Amino acid sequence: MDKQSISEYFLGANSPEGFYSLYGEFTDPSTDHLYILKGGPGCGKSTFMKRVGRAASEAGYSVEYIRCSGDPDSLDGVYIPSLRKAYVDGTSPHVIEPLFAGSQASYVNMGAFYDLVELDRRREEIEALTRGYKACYRRAFRLLSAAASLSGPVKLPEDALLTAAKRARGIIRREIKGHGEGRSVSRFLSAYTCKGQMALWDTVAELADKVYLLDNELGLAGIIMEAAASEAESRGWGVVRCRSPLFPERTEHIIVPGLGLALVSRSAALPYPYEPQHRLRLDTIPDKDTIAAVKPELRRRAKLREGVISEATGSLAEAKELHDRLEAQYIPTVDFDGIDRLTQRHIEAL
Secondary structure, three states: OOOOOEEEEEOEEEEOOEEEEOHHHOOOOOOOEEEEEEOOOOOOHHHHHHHHHHHHHHOOOOEEEEEOOOOOOOEEEEEEHHHOEEEEEOOOOOOOOOOOEOOOEEEEEHHHHEOHHHHHHOHHHHHHHHHHHHHHHHHHHHHHHHHHHOOOOOOOOHHHHHHHHHHHHHHHHHHOOOOOOOOOEEEEOEEEEOOEEEEOHHHHHHHOOEEEEEOOOOOOHHHHHHHHHHHHHHOOOOOEEEEOOOOOOOEEEEEEHHHOEEEEEOOOOOOOOOOOOEEEOHHHOOOHHHHHHHHHHHHHHHHHHHHHHHHHHHHHHHHHHHHHHHHHHHHHHEOHHHHHHHHHHHHHHO
16 A cells, blocks of 8 residues: 545535536546445444444545535545545535446435335425525525626736746746656645635645645646646646636645645635745745736735635535535434444445
């Protein structure tokens, strides 16, 4: 086995576009086997995966955990790379179906442990709570769309862009050497959650012993991220491209585990809590007149954006409260002894 590591990411984001899913990139269907957990609220999917991950970790294996962006205390997935096995919550909003059922993916029907007669008695309350929490999510998505509209691009002179590209070449020359073997994937390292904005910075500290912290108020970090990621991938190194939950098409951070390297965009809202090995002060690249012209507007937008995002995460907190009440309707109907036996069988098989 490789050196043991524990990493955490999100695979879904509450975004301006609604729920944005990267679940299709969780595993490699050509080599991995994915167990897709099916079942509604309260049936123990998250606890099942926590127990599987803990058992694998105690046995000395590296484990990747996928947190739920709706409730970051809950798990949506667990992956054990050395065993080529993964488990994922395959229910809405991140419905997953196998390409080749049985050969590269299997269903685990946890809904079989519900008392369906008792659930039918609770139908009215279940339907009302489901409608309520989904309405909260829709409001959060609208607010995040408003926040995104306050983050328009900054026009910078060409020489600033060229200087950023030169900085990228310097990092590539120093850090991205040799050839490796790994699969590049997309993940979210940060998310808008019921607990506010959150970043899983411990993953960076776990996987990278060389961290570059890049200024990004002017948007120059993206030039360096893309150049470094492309060079690493061209040499065969697997790259984790960590997308922005506000702009999911953009790369916010990159991690190259095989090189022990990470490039992290600096954020006032989510400051990196550890001491980086290098700081790139990209916001000082443009001339003073350019900086003086754009900084006041950027700060005005940031203040407005902060307020809108606070409202959005407030709606996510309301959704979580309603979802907890929904789970409370389901939990008394679940045969947890049966769930426990099922979990233990999977752990023993692994």
